[in-house]
Amino acid sequence: MRSYHVDSGAGIEGLALREHATPEPGPGQVLLAVRAVSLNYRELMVLRGDYVLPVKPDVVPVSDGAGDVVAVGAGVDPSLVGARVAATMFPSWQDGPFGVEHLPQLGGSLDGLLTELAVVDERGLVPVPAHLSYEEAATLPCAAVTAWNALTGGDGLQAGQTVVVQGSGGVSLFALQFAKAHGARVIATTSSPAKAARLADLGADEVIDYRAEPDWPARVKALTDGGADRVIDVAGVLDQSLAAVRVAGHVACVGFISGTAHPLDPRLLFAAGATIRPIAVGHRAHFRAMNKAIEANSLHPLIDRTFRFDDAPEAFRYYASGEAFGKVVITI
Numbered sequence: 001m002r003s004y005h006v007d008s009g010a011g012i013e014g015l016a017l018r019e020h021a022t023p024e025p026g027p028g029q030v031l032l033a034v035r036a037v038s039l040n041y042r043e044l045m046v047l048r049g050d051y052v053l054p055v056k057p058d059v060v061p062v063s064d065g066a067g068d069v070v071a072v073g074a075g076v077d078p079s080l081v082g083a084r085v086a087a088t089m090f091p092s093w094q095d096g097p098f099g100v101e102h103l104p105q106l107g108g109s110l111d112g113l114l115t116e117l118a119v120v121d122e123r124g125l126v127p128v129p130a131h132l133s134y135e136e137a138a139t140l141p142c143a144a145v146t147a148w149n150a151l152t153g154g155d156g157l158q159a160g161q162t163v164v165v166q167g168s169g170g171v172s173l174f175a176l177q178f179a180k181a182h183g184a185r186v187i188a189t190t191s192s193p194a195k196a197a198r199l200a201d202l203g204a205d206e207v208i209d210y211r212a213e214p215d216w217p218a219r220v221k222a223l224t225d226g227g228a229d230r231v232i233d234v235a236g237v238l239d240q241s242l243a244a245v246r247v248a249g250h251v252a253c254v255g256f257i258s259g260t261a262h263p264l265d266p267r268l269l270f271a272a273g274a275t276i277r278p279i280a281v282g283h284r285a286h287f288r289a290m291n292k293a294i295e296a297n298s299l300h301p302l303i304d305r306t307f308r309f310d311d312a313p314e315a316f317r318y319y320a321s322g323e324a325f326g327k328v329v330i331t332i
């Protein structure tokens with residue numbers, strides 16, 4: 001069987017495809033035939049060498065994937081063989097608050113899923129919604145669970161509330177879909193008129209081009225009664241998110257795509273009177289609850305493009321170009 005390997009900071013040209021003997025699952029583990037994986041921003045950080053969590057040398061990259069259980073180790077129910085499953089990013093995090101004991105993560109300190117066969121912890125798997133293809137299911141573990149946690153955590157999103165989603169990346173597109181399924185009103189921000197039109201087609205009630213209108217929080221305030229109930233901050237613009245959220249509203253602190261140009265003045269936090277909640281993807285119980293909602297609403301993740309396993313470096317290059325609208329997937 002074949003696996004890609006890479007060292008943190010080695011770049012896309014550092015991806016190396018190697019042959020291995022078929023691995024054996026140990027106690028509590030299963031052997032997964034990986035059918036598809038999807039790329040997230042974290043993969044680019046691993047390749048750049050600035051991922052925020054530890055990365056093992058010569059790691060098998062990519063956290064997100066789905067496939068079939070083909071063998072089980074001691075202590076695992078043999079009826080699991082044949083199950084269609086997706087892997088959780090933090091295999092030991094089942095429920096409750098995040099802690100350092102849950103830091104080991106696929107495609108980082110643990111080998112990931114850009115491989116034909118993977119040995120994974122049985123506790124780090126969830127069944128795949130029946131109506132989804134392997135490619136669709138492979139998009140869920142990081143981006144979708146993060147969006148779900150960002151929307152349902154804290155007081156939890158209520159129908160009729162207003163949510164701001166930033167940009168048209170993986171997390172934000174899932175947040176848009178889930179927020180609409182909750183009966184919320186969605187204000188999306190994006191970087192171009194073409195992407196704005198696509199976000200409106202997907203159900204965004206209002207779209208603001210943050211390049212044409214840098215003071216987008218003022219537009220959010222004007223479009224709402226004193227600010228949005230929730231902002232899903234993937235851009236790392238907490239000063240702007242606090243300016244866009246209502247008093248006692250909720251800002252999910254998810255990412256920092258725009259770098260460190262937006263330091264947070266504590267006076268803004270006092271003035272906003274809002275809660276900022278840092279998100280670390282989510283636990284297995286989040287994943288299961290999200291899958292129920294995906295099934296109940298017959299949701300399908302948006303896939304931009306699918307690549308073959310042998311063309312994985314090309315998939316990384318395409319994803320890094322920022323052209324994708326929807327997930328970039330590799331079929332195995």
Ligand SMILES: NC(=O)c1ccc[n+]([C@@H]2O[C@H](COP(=O)([O-])OP(=O)(O)OC[C@H]3O[C@@H](n4cnc5c(N)ncnc54)[C@H](OP(=O)(O)O)[C@@H]3O)[C@@H](O)[C@H]2O)c1
Pocket residue numbers: 040041042142143146166167168169170171172189190191192195210234235253254255256257258279280281282322
């Ligand atoms: N905390 C967690 O658990 C967690 C989990 C997943 C991801 N993240 C983080 O969340 C962020 C998004 O991840 P992703 O996987 O969704 O990324 P992605 O799919 O690569 O999406 C990137 C998108 O962000 C938008 N963007 C770029 N610069 C922006 C800016 N200045 N303001 C607003 N939007 C901007 C762009 O869309 P437009 O052109 O439409 O603006 C771009 O398509 C990353 O920082 C990632 O590390 C964190």
